[in-house]
Amino acid sequence: MKARYQYRIYPTTGQQQSLAQLFGCVRVVFNDALAFSKQSGKYPGVNRLSARLTQAKKTDERSWLSDVSSVPLQQALQDLNVAYRNLFKSIKGKRKGAKVNPPRFKQKTNQQSARFTKAAFKLKDSKIYLAKIGELKTKWSRPLPSEPSSVTVIKDCAGRYFVSFVVEIQPINVEPKNQGVGVDLGLETFATLSTGEKVKAPNTNALDRKIRKGKRQWARSVKGSRGRERLRMAIARTEAKQSEIRKDFNQKLATRLVRENSIVVLEDLNVSGMVKNRCLARAISRAGWRQLRTLCEAKASLIHEREVSIISRWEPTSQICSGCGERxxxxxxxxxxxxxxxxxxxxxxxVNASINILAAGQADLNGQTLSRVRPQFGAVACLSTRQEAR
Ligand SMILES: [Zn+2]
Structure with missing residues (x-):
């Protein structure tokens, strides 16, 4: 099974310049190929684009493409190829998940990256050498589990550099403590577990205010000024910090859920639909429910005999008594x-909803639906206030 291992790197000033040049070349190759594909009206295929790249290097306007390693440039064409293949599969309905959008032009202000395959990088005595860049100072936060097949150099919006390896890993054995857990996701309490536990999300309101303030200042700044660029970087750094706090929290929660339980049941929440509701938008996007689900699924695949079950968001989990099935x-x-x-x-x-979520998930795995497992009651009691419930 493939996994990504990412490490922070600290390139020297000279290497930063070489990387900036490389990122620029990768971007140009990708954008040139995309523009050509769009003009042609039909995707010409990676071989044709590769031949065009070879031709372009011989022209005066693009001769500088020969100054950098050719491997990341080829990989940029491969990336475009994958983007188009995914798009075609999505159109034909052969791809699971959300609809894929057509590839977009790469921008200078976004995260920059360049991928090196085996031919263009070397890993020896925990030292990374990249073609035409040299040895990189790396913070090895954890050992690499196996020989990587490729390495991607990344410069994020906050100006930090990383290397990301694709490695092959083997799933491990861990005895689960519990049969299963149901998770109800919410805004006030991020996650309520069927064990009765309530997990609060870290409060990043202060960072959020800082970002909004920064964005207001940025909007008023003079276009093309150095102050504007400085503000953009400051906002990006705060945004990176905020999203890392979220991700760290979600990583730890997902690890715990998956390690301790043989089945983790989550609700399929229509996040993109809910974000359209503007007052809730900010809080929901930040809450990162989708991220938790993705992480749970990823972690479940790393441990033997783990299951993540996603139940339909139409399941009436908050409308049924988890004890007797009264609706x-x-x-x-x-x-x-x-x-x-x-x-x-x-x-x-x-808590009631999370117990129902667990029951629905277990029923789902056994090929039954919730209503068939729970006893049915004729009349539907509709209690609109708490007083009425009492
Ligand atoms: Zn009851």
């Missing part, structure tokens, strides 16, 4: 606790 109907978001009119148990809204 009380839709509840207003402000109602935090419910007393079941059938069995009299008082439930915390989110």
């Amino acid at each position: 009380w109907g839709k509840l207003d978001l402000s109602i935090r606790s419910v007393v079941c009119p059938n069995c009299g148990t008082e439930h915390d809204r989110d």
Whole structure:
């Protein structure tokens, strides 16, 4: 199984210049090929684009492309090729997941990257050598599990440099503590587990205010000025910090959920649909529910006998008593606790939902639906306020 291992690097000033030149060349090759493909009306294929690149290097306007290693330039064409293949598969409905957008032009202000394959990099005694760049000072935060097949050099928007390796890894054996866990995701409490545990997300409101303030200043700054560029970098650094706090939190939560439980059940929340609701947009995007799901799925594949089950967002998990199966109907978001009119148990809204999520996920794995597992009741009790529930 393939995994990515990323490390921070500290290139010298000279190497930073060489990398800037390389990133520029990669961007130009990619954008040239994309522009040509768009003009042609039909994607010409990687061989044709590669032949055009060879031709371009012989012209005066593009002769400087020969100053950098040719491997990352070829890889840029490969990236475009993959982007087009994914697009075609998506159009034909042969690709799972969301619809793929056509490839877009690379911009100078976005994250920059260049990929080296085996022929153009060397890894010896934990030292990385890149063709025409040289040896890189690397912070080895953890050992590489195996020989990498490629390395990507990245400069992020905040001006930091990284190398990212693709390595082959073997799944490990860990005994799960529990059968399964259901996770209810929310805004106030990030995750409520079917064990009754409530997990709060780290508070990054201060950083968020800083970003918004910075963006207002940036909007007022003079276009093309040095101050504007400085502001852009400062905003990017704060944004990077914020997203890393989130990611670290999600990584740790996902690791714990997957390690301790044989099945992790999550709800398929329609995040892109919810973000359209503007007042909730900021909080939801930041909450990173999607990221938690992706991380759980990735981590589950690294451990033997782990399952991540995603249940439909139409499953009425907050409308059913997790004890007896009584269905009380839709509840207003402000109602935090419910007393079941059938069995009299008082439930915390989110814990009740997470227990139902777990049940639905387990039923799903057994090929049943929730309604078939739970007893059915004729009348639907619709309790719109907490008082009525009592
Ligand atoms: Zn009940």
